[in-house]
Amino acid sequence: MSTEQQVLDRIERARRRRPVVREERITLAHGSGGRATQTLVQAVFLDAFRNPLLEPLEDGATLRLGAGEEGVRVNLAFTTDSYVVSPLFFPGGDIGDLAVNGTVNDLAMCGARPRYLSAGFILEEGLPVEDLRRIAASMAAAAAAAEVEIVTGDTKVVQRGRADGCYITTTGVGIIERPVTLSSAAARPGDAVLVSGPIGAHGAAVMLARGDFDIEAAIVSDTAPLHGVVAGLLDALPGGRVRTLRDATRGGVATVLNEVAAASNVAVVLEEAAIPVRPEVTGVCELLGLDPLYVACEGRFVAVVDGDHATRALDALRAHPLGEQAAIIGTVAPEPAAMVLLRTAVGGTRVVEILVGDPLPRIC
Amino acid sequence: MSTEQQVLDRIERARRRRPVVREERITLAHGSGGRATQTLVQAVFLDAFRNPLLEPLEDGATLRLGAGEEGVRVNLAFTTDSYVVSPLFFPGGDIGDLAVNGTVNDLAMCGARPRYLSAGFILEEGLPVEDLRRIAASMAAAAAAAEVEIVTGDTKVVQRGRADGCYITTTGVGIIERPVTLSSAAARPGDAVLVSGPIGAHGAAVMLARGDFDIEAAIVSDTAPLHGVVAGLLDALPGGRVRTLRDATRGGVATVLNEVAAASNVAVVLEEAAIPVRPEVTGVCELLGLDPLYVACEGRFVAVVDGDHATRALDALRAHPLGEQAAIIGTVAPEPAAMVLLRTAVGGTRVVEILVGDPLPRIC
Amino acid sequence: MCLGIPGELVGPAGGHDDLALVEVSGVRRRVNIGLLEGQELNPGDWVLVHVGFALSKISEDEAQAVLAYLEGLGQPYEDEIDALRASDIT
Amino acid sequence: MCLGIPGELVGPAGGHDDLALVEVSGVRRRVNIGLLEGQELNPGDWVLVHVGFALSKISEDEAQAVLAYLEGLGQPYEDEIDALRASDIT
Amino acid sequence: MRFVDEYRDADRARALAAGIAARCRPGRTYAFMEVCGGHTHTIYKHGLEDHLPPEVSLVHGPGCPVCVIPMGRVDDATHIAGQPGVIMTSFGDLLRVPGGTGSFLGAKAAGADIRMVYSPLDALKIAKENPDRRVVFMAIGFETTAPSTAMTVLRAAAEGVPNFSVFCNHVMIIPAIKAILDSPDLRLDGFIGPGHVSAVIGCEPYAFIARDYRKPLVVAGFEPVDILTSVHMLLGQLAEGRCEVENQYARVVPWQGNPVALEAIGRVMRLRPHFEWRGLGFIAHSALAMAEEYAAFDAERVFDLPGIRVADPRSCQCGEVLKGVLKPWECKVFGTACTPETPIGTCMVSSEGACAAYYNFGRFTRDRTRGPAGEREVSRA
Amino acid sequence: MRFVDEYRDADRARALAAGIAARCRPGRTYAFMEVCGGHTHTIYKHGLEDHLPPEVSLVHGPGCPVCVIPMGRVDDATHIAGQPGVIMTSFGDLLRVPGGTGSFLGAKAAGADIRMVYSPLDALKIAKENPDRRVVFMAIGFETTAPSTAMTVLRAAAEGVPNFSVFCNHVMIIPAIKAILDSPDLRLDGFIGPGHVSAVIGCEPYAFIARDYRKPLVVAGFEPVDILTSVHMLLGQLAEGRCEVENQYARVVPWQGNPVALEAIGRVMRLRPHFEWRGLGFIAHSALAMAEEYAAFDAERVFDLPGIRVADPRSCQCGEVLKGVLKPWECKVFGTACTPETPIGTCMVSSEGACAAYYNFGRFTRDRTRGPAGEREVSRA
Ligand code: SF4
Ligand code: SF4
Ligand SMILES: [Mg+2]
Ligand SMILES: [Mg+2]
Ligand SMILES: [Mg+2]
Ligand SMILES: [Mg+2]
Ligand SMILES: [Mg+2]
Ligand SMILES: [Mg+2]
Ligand SMILES: [Mg+2]
């Protein structure tokens, strides 16, 4: 083994070490959705709460409930997300439909039919009531579109300067009606990796909406409920042929696929040229020195499916309006385990790391 | 009818009018848990989200889920609360156990056995990681004590000055194993009203912990999980004899009982001398001009039970360590409907209104 | 606003000369006693506290006098007391 | 840091004289063109944008020259191109 | 609680009720004004009217400090609160007081830094902790509270706290009582005198009421038994044909008041030639301003104030309520448009305001034919 | 994207790869230093080494502006950021740069107001929007960036923005290259010249490299085809025995540079006698300070700075990496203790730092026997 190889192996061992939070204080990086978030969640929360349902750290937990003595079971998906996006309103959406769609999508990623949502509001003193009405109206519209009901909630108000207008935490309950075995740990060599549409629009739209960069572009958020397009995919590839579903939110496609590669102990090999990105999103990323692979989507997901049925999966995605521009973007290989590689457009190969640091604006 | 009577009737009609938010901006009063919160929730959220499960605005929603074709049902309680208490740590507890107990208690108030929690964290940049560890540890301890598991979660970080250290939103799922018909609308004339212990300790402890008032007193929060003492009560009075359970959090006993009186269209008549309040809590209230009836508890609930079984209910409560100082504090009368009256210690009778305005410190 | 609370002096408070510690039902607060300058104040004395200031020293004798006034009500008072003792109101 | 992005001048931007609007893949940003003082700039011209300033005007001719250089690689280039055209890599 | 519980005793209250009933002359009615909002609060909070026979009615007076602030002064305060770098401090009661341009609560929601304090000393502390901000204390209150403000200013001056000032709205009870006595449309049989004001000013200043207007006055404490005792004492004076100033609250009120407090007021403040009272109009020599010597601490001089008089809302009848001419429920908007949640008048804001006290506590205590579970009938028997 | 996509074309890259391989003399190896961190970034981000034959190796140079900032300067900046009323602004790359007393990210978490900007003009805008705050721009960068800082200071002076200042850390590439050429332990066959620096300074300043040190240099653009072309051109010079400064990036780089930019630097800044470079030590005349004339905008004069030299962590080998003496993975802490998440050295922070670029993008591109799905073997065939 060459010296360099030894170094690389040493790195891989370091990457698999028990995560430790080294910082004394929470920084924005801990909310990036990338490595620092993972570290914090694992070293603080998982460590304290450890139980078999939480442990996989999937988009949601799957609850298997017994119904009395009959031994009949109901399988539920249960997931929560807090939404702190700034600004509250942005092209293509607002914190309200984001809070509904985001949680609906996490349920969909568990293979569940989303049914019920709760909504906890933390409002900042001074928020215009009219803004809150708009947010509530767009939550209602998003809930109707996703066929879920908001059945319980809570409202708190904090002093001016203790929030940013409005934070919303939605929690979803969905019913898992199909016999799915979806898991980030289920990807196998030979599988195909698909994305349901062009990536990065949500994050780019929110960044521009903040106005900090003085950039104008016709980019609208991709926020949308994904349970419909997911249902089509699951119906087209029954019997465990869909291995993994992950919506590519904070941290983007790169981060989600790193999590899949690590959990499944496989390599994911992406084809740069195959990854759909809208030109305007590319433009914003070039201007700001960002990589679209790390920019959040709120209506796009990554699917790992049986490689033999990749085109059927693609057809199923494309049959739905929200999957019209779906693409096969890569494959799963046995090695190098726990890594994502990218064959670049220019013909090279490089590593795609999980998002590190870089506190981008709050995008969800 | 006397002129005065006409005025009073006019007022009652006004009180029942469709709520309207008159303010242009959210104020702290909208988070008080009292009248302004009710108005906001009804005029904005209920109006936008309206559905039969949300409509009663109980502590949680009851979900009746079918299990496949067999027609077997699982009844779940589903509830959410956001916790924004300041300071994060206070005598007797912290935001962590509060966030677990508060949601466990809302499930218990639905007659459910609490099972699963989600936790959404909104962290402020700069929060000491050590504080977060303490909070997570106390959540874990509270979850263990309440026999629930935290099975899914989310972590966001907002910029310094956009939160107050840490906000937590917990959502709970519980299983309703008994054939209960608990509802705020179920109180009937002749029923007895009980409280599970001395009131107001939590709110008083948090107010003092802020240090704004330069007051010292040996008051610790009453935060505790109530499902155990509730279970004892439900077992002692089966068959719908327990009409209503409400934990007396924001807005205190006065507000909760006003909600019950309004929903059930009955009068609740309280006996001031019978209401348990610790002397120190009385002292703080006197010094600050507060009424303990409006001060929050986080480990106390109000029960409305069949009047014929009031003492059995009292015995059941007192049999549990968290109900040792339970008391029968009043009765339900037919008239004046939708009102709470108090027979004062000095022998008079007065109205007890729902909490209005008065932005007390954030206590939950 | 004109809220005044009787509190027991339990001793001097740290810091300023004008500050004393007052206790109400086991609850302690520092109050300014500058308005009682010239009056003798000892632990165990009671004062009336208003917006953080001791406004007045409470006279135990006068306090008893109010209650004594009731005894002086004479017959109506006795009758009432008897009636009350006879009935048993929960 | 030394990130420079080619953008097309699409016209003057509001406000200051030194500001112009630049477009990159349909994305517009105001940039300061003060560093190109004395050079003729017209809509349709391309500039290199660095930290909000146009640092250089891009020469189309020179841009073509780089690509033309490849043609000059001669045989190895032709061979390679043929080989590539023959294989079909997904 | 000592000096509290013993004055809330039901047995004593019922005995007094019997004594009061016994002192009423058949066929005659009695109207006593409780001058002070604190008394109004006690009366309603404890349901004291249940202990009074129908012959005795209590009339609420002008002594609620929050209620008498005119809208223009609230607007001035809101204006100050909106100046750059200002921290406005006030007692919690003021938050919802409506001015012409909204309330503190609204201004706070719109961005002003307005903080509640328990004591003027807390405001001074905030000033010391925030040397780069200008901290203003919105001072309200009768003679009870003015000494605390004065002492705070003296301390600010002694310690040299340059960023602290007081927006002085202290008012005085005697001119207000005089205005009421001079109003033609009110028939009163006596006064329940303001106990805590008297702790400062003593009992002497009320002498003219007994002497010139021939009305008895009993300086009263704030517990239920205090008030019932005072009513009993007033009935006693009337029965015996006396007309005096008596002191029921001698445990707290020395006959001569508190000379230290009076001196502090005298040093720091001066009498205003006149001052507007909400609903009552301008009353001469009825309020205090900061003295010239303490101009540096006077928010009225530190800030440019709009100082615009704002007429009360047309529907507002607070003036009549403050004078005792109208019962709260006789105001046309009471309990419908004007509620504690959305007050139109000031009397609906403070818990010492007659309208708020009546709305929050009192609305079932008088003239209700149906009692809650028949209880009121019992307690009045 | 125009002027981008055509330089990322796989066909062109493969043709160049073939051309490069063809120009390598059997048995000989070639080491070229890409001076600029932007080039390092491109090389790894696009996996360009896959297109190079084993005979050609690229050596990463000192041209990463974030990497060369010494710890003491970071501490000075953090000190400024901690002064009352200060808003510190900087490019995002600087957030995680470790100083002796922590990073901006840590200082921000602890309460400092530190804001990312895209342009120094944004910092000036923040200053105008916050007249009561002191806004400091942490200026870093080579000659590419110095003109933007200079123009911003000229605008601040013209508009009279008194609360704006610049903490000037601009460095110059020529002295650094010279330091490397003078170091004994490095064998280089030529230089890939920094394209964007050259857009300002032109190509003439590199003449001494070809003339005195006999090393060819090709000023290169930042797209993959640019870099491969430059390597091809360097091999061409070597094959032909030439040793010249050539300009591959003529579409952007005029031979004489940008005279307006140079003039702006000349007006606003002056050469420092010496400046410390992280890992490289003090280099004479290698950096710019604000000129006397613009002292009012010079954070080094506006603020008292600790100015303490802080030794690099013992385990840090950034100096060797910046000089090209060590490959990133030869540093003992690389990828274990030092990662982009927890950088020990600066080279692990910026995406232009060799360690970060190698860690994030490169760790599977060289010397891996097993390729992903056998693909790398194919692409190199
Ligand atoms: S009801 Fe309102 S407006 Fe009418 S007198 Fe009372 S406070 Fe004034
Ligand atoms: S691995 Fe870290 S310490 Fe070592 S040279 Fe690279 S940046 Fe410096
Ligand atoms: Mg997800
Ligand atoms: Mg989730
Ligand atoms: Mg999610
Ligand atoms: Mg709630
Ligand atoms: Mg509840
Ligand atoms: Mg709840
Ligand atoms: Mg609750």
Ligand SMILES: [Mg+2]
């Ligand atoms: Mg999440």
Ligand SMILES: [Mg+2]
């Ligand atoms: Mg009054």
Ligand SMILES: [Mg+2]
């Ligand atoms: Mg370098």
